[in-house]
Amino acid sequence: MHVHCVLVKLHDRTTIDVCRDLMKSMHGRIDDMIDLRVDVNNLDGGYSCDLSLTTTWPDLAAYQRYTTNPVHLEVRAHVLEFMADAMTVDYFLDPLDAPAGELDAPAGDR
Secondary structure (H helix, E strand, C coil): CEEEEEEEECHHHHHEEEEEEEECCCCCEEEECCCEEEECCCCCCCCCEEEEEEEECCCCHHHHHHHHCHHHHHHHHHHHEEEEEEEEEEECCCCCCCCCCCCCCCCCHH
Protein backbone atom coordinates (compact mmCIF):
# COMPACT_ATOMS: atom_id res chain seq x y z
CA MET A 1 0.00 0.00 0.00
CA HIS A 2 1.02 3.57 -0.67
CA VAL A 3 0.63 6.20 2.07
CA HIS A 4 0.57 9.93 1.36
CA CYS A 5 0.92 12.32 4.30
CA VAL A 6 0.68 16.11 4.08
CA LEU A 7 1.72 18.35 6.99
CA VAL A 8 0.07 21.76 6.73
CA LYS A 9 1.00 25.07 8.34
CA LEU A 10 -1.83 27.61 8.15
CA HIS A 11 -1.62 31.39 7.96
CA ASP A 12 -4.16 31.58 10.76
CA ARG A 13 -4.93 28.76 13.21
CA THR A 14 -8.54 29.95 13.46
CA THR A 15 -9.07 28.30 10.04
CA ILE A 16 -8.16 24.81 11.32
CA ASP A 17 -11.77 23.63 11.50
CA VAL A 18 -12.55 24.84 8.00
CA CYS A 19 -9.46 23.13 6.55
CA ARG A 20 -10.08 19.93 8.51
CA ASP A 21 -13.66 19.76 7.25
CA LEU A 22 -12.59 20.44 3.66
CA MET A 23 -10.04 17.61 3.84
CA LYS A 24 -12.51 15.21 5.45
CA SER A 25 -15.04 16.00 2.73
CA MET A 26 -13.01 13.80 0.34
CA HIS A 27 -13.77 10.67 2.37
CA GLY A 28 -15.83 8.21 0.34
CA ARG A 29 -15.76 10.40 -2.76
CA ILE A 30 -12.54 9.19 -4.41
CA ASP A 31 -12.16 5.76 -6.00
CA ASP A 32 -9.59 3.39 -4.52
CA MET A 33 -8.96 5.46 -1.38
CA ILE A 34 -8.56 2.94 1.46
CA ASP A 35 -8.36 5.43 4.29
CA LEU A 36 -8.37 9.16 4.95
CA ARG A 37 -7.34 10.65 8.25
CA VAL A 38 -7.10 14.30 9.29
CA ASP A 39 -5.39 15.15 12.56
CA VAL A 40 -5.10 18.52 14.31
CA ASN A 41 -1.89 19.37 16.15
CA ASN A 42 -2.58 19.91 19.85
CA LEU A 43 0.76 21.62 20.58
CA ASP A 44 1.74 24.96 19.10
CA GLY A 45 5.46 25.47 18.64
CA GLY A 46 7.90 27.11 16.29
CA TYR A 47 8.40 24.00 14.17
CA SER A 48 4.82 22.77 14.44
CA CYS A 49 2.38 22.23 11.64
CA ASP A 50 -1.32 22.70 12.26
CA LEU A 51 -2.86 19.73 10.44
CA SER A 52 -1.92 16.45 8.88
CA LEU A 53 -3.77 14.66 6.11
CA THR A 54 -2.94 10.98 5.66
CA THR A 55 -4.40 8.93 2.84
CA THR A 56 -3.82 5.27 2.09
CA TRP A 57 -3.98 3.72 -1.37
CA PRO A 58 -3.72 0.15 -2.67
CA ASP A 59 -0.74 1.12 -4.83
CA LEU A 60 1.19 4.05 -6.27
CA ALA A 61 -0.95 4.11 -9.43
CA ALA A 62 -4.11 4.69 -7.37
CA TYR A 63 -2.43 7.57 -5.53
CA GLN A 64 -1.29 9.10 -8.82
CA ARG A 65 -4.88 9.01 -10.14
CA TYR A 66 -5.97 10.82 -6.96
CA THR A 67 -3.62 13.71 -7.72
CA THR A 68 -5.72 14.61 -10.77
CA ASN A 69 -9.12 13.72 -9.33
CA PRO A 70 -11.54 16.69 -9.56
CA VAL A 71 -12.70 16.24 -5.93
CA HIS A 72 -9.09 16.37 -4.70
CA LEU A 73 -8.25 19.34 -6.91
CA GLU A 74 -11.26 21.31 -5.64
CA VAL A 75 -10.42 20.64 -1.97
CA ARG A 76 -6.76 21.38 -2.59
CA ALA A 77 -7.59 24.75 -4.19
CA HIS A 78 -9.65 25.79 -1.16
CA VAL A 79 -7.07 24.61 1.39
CA LEU A 80 -4.29 26.43 -0.48
CA GLU A 81 -6.08 29.71 0.29
CA PHE A 82 -5.43 29.13 4.01
CA MET A 83 -2.05 27.39 3.74
CA ALA A 84 1.21 29.11 4.63
CA ASP A 85 3.37 26.04 3.97
CA ALA A 86 3.18 22.29 3.53
CA MET A 87 5.43 19.26 3.40
CA THR A 88 4.67 15.76 2.21
CA VAL A 89 5.89 12.28 3.00
CA ASP A 90 5.06 9.33 0.76
CA TYR A 91 5.95 5.77 1.59
CA PHE A 92 5.03 2.14 1.06
CA LEU A 93 3.57 0.29 4.04
CA ASP A 94 4.88 -2.98 2.67
CA PRO A 95 8.16 -2.82 0.71
CA LEU A 96 6.79 -5.58 -1.54
CA ASP A 97 4.29 -3.01 -2.83
CA ALA A 98 7.06 -0.75 -4.12
CA PRO A 99 7.53 -0.60 -7.90
CA ALA A 100 10.57 -2.50 -9.11
CA GLY A 101 13.76 -0.56 -8.39
CA GLU A 102 12.00 2.16 -6.35
CA LEU A 103 13.55 1.16 -3.04
CA ASP A 104 16.98 0.87 -4.64
CA ALA A 105 16.95 4.53 -5.75
CA PRO A 106 18.93 7.03 -3.66
CA ALA A 107 16.65 8.86 -1.22
CA GLY A 108 16.98 12.14 -3.14
CA ASP A 109 15.66 10.47 -6.29
CA ARG A 110 12.44 9.08 -4.74
